Amino acid sequence: xxxxxxVLTRHLSAALATAGVLGGCAVPGALGPxxxxxxxxxxxxxxxxxxxxxxxxxxxxxxPDDARAQxxxxxxxxxxxQLDSARAVYAGIAATRLPGGVRRQLEGRLRLLARxxxxxxxxxxxxxxxxxxxxxxxxxxxxxxxxxxLGNDDQLRPLERGLSQLVVTDLSQVRSLVLLEREAVxxxxxxxxxxxxxxxxxxTGARSGRLLRAERVIQGxxxxxxxxxxxxxxxxxxTATATVAAxxxxxxxxxxxxxxxxxxxxxxxxxxxxxxxxxERERIAERPTANLQAFLAFSRGLGAEDRDAFAEAAxxxxxxxxxxxxxxxASERAAAANLMSQARDLSLVGVATMLDPLGDLGFLxxxxxxxxxxxxxxxxRADEPQGTGPPxxxxxxxDVGGEDRLGGFGTFLVFIRRP
Numbered sequence: 001x002x003x004x005x006x007v008l009t010r011h012l013s014a015a016l017a018t019a020g021v022l023g024g025c026a027v028p029g030a031l032g033p034x035x036x037x038x039x040x041x042x043x044x045x046x047x048x049x050x051x052x053x054x055x056x057x058x059x060x061x062x063x064p065d066d067a068r069a070q071x072x073x074x075x076x077x078x079x080x081x082q083l084d085s086a087r088a089v090y091a092g093i094a095a096t097r098l099p100g101g102v103r104r105q106l107e108g109r110l111r112l113l114a115r116x117x118x119x120x121x122x123x124x125x126x127x128x129x130x131x132x133x134x135x136x137x138x139x140x141x142x143x144x145x146x147x148x149x150l151g152n153d154d155q156l157r158p159l160e161r162g163l164s165q166l167v168v169t170d171l172s173q174v175r176s177l178v179l180l181e182r183e184a185v186x187x188x189x190x191x192x193x194x195x196x197x198x199x200x201x202x203x204t205g206a207r208s209g210r211l212l213r214a215e216r217v218i219q220g221x222x223x224x225x226x227x228x229x230x231x232x233x234x235x236x237x238x239t240a241t242a243t244v245a246a247x248x249x250x251x252x253x254x255x256x257x258x259x260x261x262x263x264x265x266x267x268x269x270x271x272x273x274x275x276x277x278x279x280e281r282e283r284i285a286e287r288p289t290a291n292l293q294a295f296l297a298f299s300r301g302l303g304a305e306d307r308d309a310f311a312e313a314a315x316x317x318x319x320x321x322x323x324x325x326x327x328x329x330a331s332e333r334a335a336a337a338n339l340m341s342q343a344r345d346l347s348l349v350g351v352a353t354m355l356d357p358l359g360d361l362g363f364l365x366x367x368x369x370x371x372x373x374x375x376x377x378x379x380x381r382a383d384e385p386q387g388t389g390p391p392x393x394x395x396x397x398x399d400v401g402g403e404d405r406l407g408g409f410g411t412f413l414v415f416i417r418r419p
Contacts (some may be wrong), residue, residue, distance in 0.1 A: 036055050036056070036058055036059035036069070037055075037056070037059050037066070037068060037072065039055045040052045040053075040055035040056040040059060040069070040072045040073075040076070040352075041072060041349065041352055041353070043055055043076075044072060044075060044076055044079070044348055044349055044352055045349050047079070049076050049079030049080045050076075050080060052072065052075075052076040052079070053073065053076035053077060053080060056069050056070075056072040056073035056076055057073055060073055067093055067096065067098075067355055068352070068353075068355050068356065070089055070092070070093050071093060071351055071352050071353075071354060071355065072351075072352035073089055074086045074089035074093070074351070075348040075349070075351040075352045077089065078113075078348060078351075079348055083113050083116055083117050083120070084117075086113060087110060087113045087114075087117075090106050090109055090113070091110065093106060094106045094107070094110070098355075099355075102354050102355060104342075105339075105342065105343055105346065105354060107339055108339030108340050108341075108342055108343030108344075109343045109351065111336060111339060111340050112340055112343055112344060115183065115187075115308075115340075118181075118183060118184045118187040119187050119191070121184070121187070122184075122187040122188040122190070122191040122211075123191055125191075125211040125212070126188075126191050126192060126211065129210075129211060132210055132211055132213065133210050135210075135213060136213075137209070137210070137213050137214055137239055137240070138213050138214070138215065139178075140177050140178050140215060141177075141178040141179075141180065141212075141213065141214045141215045141216070142171055142177050142178065142179055142180065142214060142215070142216050142217070143180045143185050143208065143209055143212045143214035143216075143217050143218070144164050144167045144168045144171070144179070144180075144182065144185065144217075144218045144219075145164065145185060145189070145205060145208065145217060145218065145219040146160045146163075146164045146189070147159070147160050147163040147164055147167075147219070147220045147221055147222055147234075148160060148219075148220070148221040148222075149221070149222060149223070150221050150222070150223035151222075151223050151224045153224060155296065156224060156296075158296060158299035158302070158303050159222065159257075159295075159296070159299050160299075161182075161186075161299055161302040161303055161306065162295055162296070162298060162299030162302060163220075163222065163232070163261060164182055165182055165299075165302060166258075166261050166288075167218060167234070167264075167265060168181075168182050169288070169329075170261075170262070170265045170284045171265065171269075173280050173283040173284050174269070174274065174276065174280055174284075175277075175280065176274060176275075177274070180212055180214055182302075183305075183306075184212070185208070185212065186306050188208060188211055188212060189208065192207075192208070192211070202219075202237045202242050202244055205217040205219045205237040205239075205242075206237055206238070206240075206241075206242035209237065209239030210239055215238075215239055215240075216237065216238060216239060216245065216272075217236070217237045217239060218234060218235070218236055218237075218268070219234070219235060219237065220232065220233050220234035220235060220264070221233050224254065225251060227253075228253060228254050229251055229252065229253055229254065230251060230252065230253070230254045230256075230257060230260060231249065231250070232249065232250055232251070232260045232261060232263075232264050233247070233248070233249040233264075234247070234248050234249070234265075234268055235247040235248075235268075236268055236271075236272055245271075245272060246267075246268050246271035246272045247268075247271070248263070248264045248265075248267035248268045248271065249264065250263040250264055250267075254292070255292060257292060257295070258287045258290065258295075262284065262285060262287075265284060288327060288328070288329050288330075289320070289324045289326070289327040290324070291323050291324040291327070293323050294319075294320040294321075294323035294324040294327050294330065295320070297316050297317070297319040297320040297323065297330075298316070298317060298320040298327070298329070298330050298333075300316045301313045301314075301315075301316035301317040301320065301330070301333060301334075301337070304316055305333070305337060310337045310338070310340045310341035310344065311337075311338075311341045313333070313337040314337035314338045314341060317330045317331070317333045317334035317337060318330075318334045320334075321334060
């Protein structure tokens with residue numbers, strides 16, 4: 001164990017073991033220098049993720065119900081990019097009874113892990129393109145590429161992603177088809193750095209389809225015409241042969257955008273010979289919103305989310321929901337983007353300490369900064385009070401979910417005695 005870790009372990013252990021009172025509540029399970037939970041947190045704070053994983057794993061083996069240690073273990077797995085293991089531990093914790101803020105934080109982290117897994121899958125697909133090129137696609141699977149905008153109005157450009165999402169939503173109503181997530185498709189396009197000009201090339205679509213193991217790829221374009229009219233073109237490409245199996249187009253006033261998209265989807269399905277039940281036809285005909293400005297904001301949100309700009313995405317989605325309170329997809333994606341934004345802002349040490357009375361144990365991470373920056377300054381002042389929380393201290397766990405409420409622990413004093 002490094003000198004930094006020794007120092008950190010000694011002082012963090014002493015701080016927790018001797019603090020005595022936190023808002024009138026005893027510290028749960030007094031921790032000593034040899035405590036595996038404390039040691040795991042010290043290693044995590046120092047960036048020694050493998051050592052942290054081993055310490056937490058040993059602790060969990062003897063105390064399988066210790067959710068704090070499980071959080072630490074999941075955080076260590078994240079640090080090691082062992083995403084499957086991290087997801088499994090987080091999902092297990094989320095299945096237990098937890099404070100609402102912690103549950104929302106876990107949901108956000110699981111969403112972030114899913115995005116990281118999509119990115120890794122895209123990288124792996126490109127690295128194994130030679131093998132995937134000869135692998136059979138998943139039966140009846142469909143990938144939808146962003147629709148390319150052929151005009152010059154930057155206000156309409158976000159519809160490239162918005163129209164793609166509409167098509168994904170509509171085709172997912174057909175039980176005989178297996179739709180790939182739009183986000184997974186976008187991650188692959190980012191990985192191969194596909195220029196927008198390639199979005200309507202059947203050969204490029206076929207390559208994307210092979211990498212995604214999709215049987216068909218839907219791609220298309222749209223352009224504004226004279227008199228505020230819009231034309232939408234779509235085609236279905238067979239991945240194995242790079243041939244266009246079906247094509248469709250429609251044009252009308254821009255305000256009829258949703259009618260245009262529905263017309264193209266129905267025509268493609270007809271030309272592909274895919275039968276629809278009455279119920280499927282009714283679900284496809286449904287419109288998530290009739291408000292074009294709300295849909296433009298929603299489309300901008302999709303673009304921001306694809307850039308991992310989650311706070312910006314949440315704002316755009318909220319704008320869409322405000323313009324059309326019945327736009328359920330916008331409200332749902334606003335909540336999801338907010339969760340991911342909050343989860344990304346929390347450090348791995350913060351994750352490991354979410355269930356502690358002090359939230360992310362900020363005063364202990366301050367000690368870490370002091371130790372790293374100037375050696376033992378914090379140890380020399382160990383007898384001094386470390387500070388007080390204001391009377392209206394916010395609950396750091398509750399804030400994860402964006403709630404505006406006061407903390408549950410009140411004002412507290414922390415006294416750290418010299419070990």
